Amino acid sequence: MVLDEPRIDDHVLEQDDLKLVMNQKLLQACGGVTIDYRDYGWQGGFTIIASNRSECGTDCSC
16 A cells, blocks of 8 residues: 555545545456455554455455
8 A cells, every 4th residue: 555646547436535546457356445444553554355366466465
């Protein structure tokens, strides 16, 4: 996850005051993603899970 400006081939989703930008080809390969935020103190943060992990490359978050 990085802070970046949208490019021509990106998919942009805006909800409330939050804008999410993801490469369109990666999004298609992943079959969609689930983004969650958990507040666990120093272990808190965002979790990104691909719907189709095997197409994304490995069994990890996209």
